[in-house]
């Protein structure tokens with residue numbers, strides 16, 4: 001492990017078919033005022049809303065309900081939630097939903113007392129006020145982001161046209177997260193696949209950087225291989241409990257910061273997708289799927305040995321009598337086939353991007369990367385390829 005690290009993840013995970021029962025015990029640790037945050041209504045359709053309300057009432061809690069958080073949660077929605085927190089002395093924010101709901105809840109939890117928290121915390125990166133944090137608990141219904149197990153909060157400011165994430169310290173991680181794979185059965189195939197590719201991308205963002213031999217990359221390879229096998233099975237039988245539970249746990253492990261320890265990371269595919277999202281409001285994982293192939297074709301020569309390793313260890317590419325370049329490209333082609341065969345999105349025009357947006361998206365994206373730092377001009381080229 002090349003770089004020193006400190007690892008601490010305080011989120012308590014309750015995993016499995018009966019995991020919602022643990023909400024009773026968890027609620028006993030918090031005061032009376034619970035803010036229940038959720039999205040556009042899927043939790044009502046799947047019956048989870050009624051179950052949660054029942055438990056909250058049995059524990060004699062006062063419920064402050066805040067529904068309607070949209071995918072790619074918006075700054076204005078977050079501010080509305082902060083107002084509820086400030087006016088009602090909330091003891092716990094209970095986020096029930098996918099990454100958007102949990103991210104928005106975490107965003108609210110750190111924003112009490114700021115005039116323009118997006119600017120102060122997400123753009124100017126000011127330290128958070130630890131004394132003002134309102135604890136968050138999560139019940140996960142959409143798999144992919146890892147938000148249930150980390151300090152990330154990605155917020156879209158529509159006025160500034162910026163979608164920006166910040167990874168907050170461990171005090172902001174959900175105190176507990178309830179993961180019941182059966183809740184994910186009702187996701188559309190599109191959303192399921194979006195989440196699967198988001199997970200795959202988190203693994204690649206942490207893998208494609210650094211050439212040192214470290215445990216993290218071996219862990220990542222195991223998770224990637226499992227995910228590829230389970231993607232096919234989940235498409236064939238979305239209600240296969242073992243498959244959906246594997247996918248759920250893989251997604252959580254992929255971004256609870258464990259598999260990125262001791263090594264450098266990339267994250268430029270995410271930087272580009274976030275700005276694509278700011279302009280199109282597209283499904284996050286599908287944006288990543290459409291950007292990944294042109295991005296990796298653009299940078300692979302700068303990390304050639306790792307792309308060869310990816311081709312051989314993940315896609316079982318035979319390297320006999322081939323150059324490193326050929327093997328690396330066959331690996332990227334195998335990734336492209338996986339995206340295509342799983343019917344994930346391959347062109348950003350299918351996500352609402354128009355050609356006149358591309359330059360603005362490119363020039364508003366943070367320049368970064370792993371093996372190579374890409375410039376705005378290069379991001380523009382990558383977006384044109386992805387179009």
Ligand code: NZQ
Pocket residue numbers: 038039040041042043046069070071072073097098099100101103141142143144145146147150151152153154165183184185186187188191194195198255270284285
């Ligand atoms: O709003 P509702 O009605 O709940 O519908 C949602 C939404 O339309 C639906 N859904 C959720 N659970 C369902 C369901 N539909 C049927 N049955 C269920 N059980 O799915 C749709 C998408 O949900 P959303 O929460 O937006 O998806 P996801 O979990 O992919 O979250 C995406 C957001 O997370 C950010 C993304 O940028 C994006 O804003 N990310 C957060 C990260 C983090 N915290 O670490 C890292 C990621 O890289 C990512 O950037």
Ligand code: ZN
Pocket residue numbers: 145198199201202270284
């Ligand atoms: Zn992601």
